[in-house]
Amino acid sequence: MTPPDTVTGASITLDGVVKRYRGQAKPAVEKLDLEIEAGHIVAFVGPSGCGKTTTLKMINRLIEPTEGRIFIGGRDVTRENPDKLRQSIGYVIQSGGLFPHWDVAKNIGAIPRVLGWDRKRITERTEYLLDLVGLDVADFAHRLPKDMSGGQQQRVGVARALAADPPVLLMDEPFGAVDPITRVRLQDSLIGIQKELGKTIVVVTHDFEEATKLGDEVLILSEGGHIEQYATPEEILANPATPFVEEFVGSGATLAHLTLARVRDVTLDSVVTARVGESSEAAVGRARAAGQRWLVTVDVHGRPLAWPSLDEVATKPQVNAYVDHRLPVVASSSTLNDALDSMLAASQGGTLVTDSRGAVIGSLAIGSVMEIIQGRIAEVRDDDHSTYTEHTEHTEGSEQTSDGRPTGDSEPTESGASS
Numbered sequence: 300m301t302p303p304d305t306v307t308g309a310s311i312t313l314d315g316v317v318k319r320y321r322g323q324a325k326p327a328v329e330k331l332d333l334e335i336e337a338g339h340i341v342a343f344v345g346p347s348g349c350g351k352t353t354t355l356k357m358i359n360r361l362i363e364p365t366e367g368r369i370f371i372g373g374r375d376v377t378r379e380n381p382d383k384l385r386q387s388i389g390y391v392i393q394s395g396g397l398f399p400h401w402d403v404a405k406n407i408g409a410i411p412r413v414l415g416w417d418r419k420r421i422t423e424r425t426e427y428l429l430d431l432v433g434l435d436v437a438d439f440a441h442r443l444p445k446d447m448s449g450g451q452q453q454r455v456g457v458a459r460a461l462a463a464d465p466p467v468l469l470m471d472e473p474f475g476a477v478d479p480i481t482r483v484r485l486q487d488s489l490i491g492i493q494k495e496l497g498k499t500i501v502v503v504t505h506d507f508e509e510a511t512k513l514g515d516e517v518l519i520l521s522e523g524g525h526i527e528q529y530a531t532p533e534e535i536l537a538n539p540a541t542p543f544v545e546e547f548v549g550s551g552a553t554l555a556h557l558t559l560a561r562v563r564d565v566t567l568d569s570v571v572t573a574r575v576g577e578s579s580e581a582a583v584g585r586a587r588a589a590g591q592r593w594l595v596t597v598d599v600h601g602r603p604l605a606w607p608s609l610d611e612v613a614t615k616p617q618v619n620a621y622v623d624h625r626l627p628v629v630a631s632s633s634t635l636n637d638a639l640d641s642m643l644a645a646s647q648g649g650t651l652v653t654d655s656r657g658a659v660i661g662s663l664a665i666g667s668v669m670e671i672i673q674g675r676i677a678e679v680r681d682d683d684h685s686t687y688t689e690h691t692e693h694t695e696g697s698e699q700t701s702d703g704r705p706t707g708d709s710e711p712t713e714s715g716a717s718s
């Protein structure tokens with residue numbers, strides 16, 4: 300992942316952390332040592348019950364460790380007042396966890412109010428954060444959670460967690476309850492926020508693909524909070540540390556390689572944009588001059604609304620504000636898998652690409668994605684030396700060259716099928 304623009308996060312250290320729940324024979328987490336670098340996103344992944352959530356909640360002491368110490372930015376937080384500590388750590392849960400009777404602005408301002416911020420500062424902060432998470436202030440500030448989609452509620456959940464500018468953000472299955480397309484958008488939005496703010500973010504997920512997409516490092520745990528591997532996604536895929544990791548990553552490994560290929564690694568096709576209200580004739584003229592047959596209508600922030608043909612645009616005197624709700628859009632931080640999903644969901648042969656704030660920066664055609672995917676698959680196959688034609692039955696005493704082929708005169712042994 301590209302490094303954040305600035306780092307405002309703090310390191311997290313777990314030193315011999317143990318959690319024994321009362322009445323349980325085995326500890327949920329036994330002796331965990333972990334170092335998380337400031338400004339990194341780390342994804343915790345592993346089978347159900349391995350201790351992901353327990354570990355996450357010990358960092359903000361929603362669960363008290365039985366033994367061990369936890370440091371944030373070098374401060375031993377196991378000795379701090381837990382309420383104070385939680386005010387300095389953002390926390391996001393699955394469905395946003397918003398207070399249902401409070402509007403968006405009141406939800407976001409919850410911690411700043413406790414901290415005694417004045418009203419003007421809270422309003423400014425709320426507006427900044429709503430914009431950061433991609434929600435229009437005028438439209439959303441006074442809505443109640445029930446009047447928003449799950450994805451919008453989750454965006455507010457992230458804004459609320461960031462309200463007091465905490466150095467650390469903890470997220471427990473944050474995108475588990477939304478549909479796949481919204482999930483991709485929320486993931487991309489989080490990557491964009493991370494790049495802009497440089498917080499230290501810990502995300503618990505069940506989904507290895509999500510972990511490899513989000514994590515600078517991925518922590519793979521097995522039962523008892525045992526670390527199977529803690530490394531970059533590339534390292535885990537190339538060198539699984541244990542049989543457990545190999546099995547966990549499993550048959551998805553080849554596909555997971557594709558999640559490492561990002562839209563930003565591909566040369567985008569250029570698009571011509573037209574603002575709502577602009578003269579259609581001028582916009583169409585501009586697009587024709589650029590050799591385009593379509594153009595992208597955008598709002599004042601440059602966010603795409605629709606992707607009409609020039610003939611369609613020419614039927615109206617002005618570019619109108621029609622919003623195509625099925626418009627295929629991905630961010631440059633999206634994976635090529637995401638881009639394909641977006642095209643397939645919209646039944647289109649291409650998708651628009653935006654920057655981390657949602658402004659359109661180009662388009663990507665299905666052909667370009669397929670080309671790269673085929674290249675990646677070939678690379679993965681090349682790395683995996685065993686092939687059908689090279690296969691020999693290993694029998695005792697059969698000599699092999701270093702590349703695995705039998706030497707000179709020794710014939711491959713017959714398979715047991717002959718009678």
Ligand SMILES: Nc1ncnc2c1ncn2[C@@H]1O[C@H](COP(=O)(O)OP(=O)(O)OP(=O)(O)O)[C@@H](O)[C@H]1O
Pocket residue numbers: 320321323327345346347348349350351352353354505
């Ligand atoms: N309050 C509790 N009391 C007793 N045991 C608990 C409690 N909470 C969790 N456990 C146990 O601790 C272990 C770890 O649970 P934890 O919720 O941390 O796992 P997880 O990896 O987050 O699981 P999942 O992916 O299913 O959410 C499990 O065996 C669980 O049953």
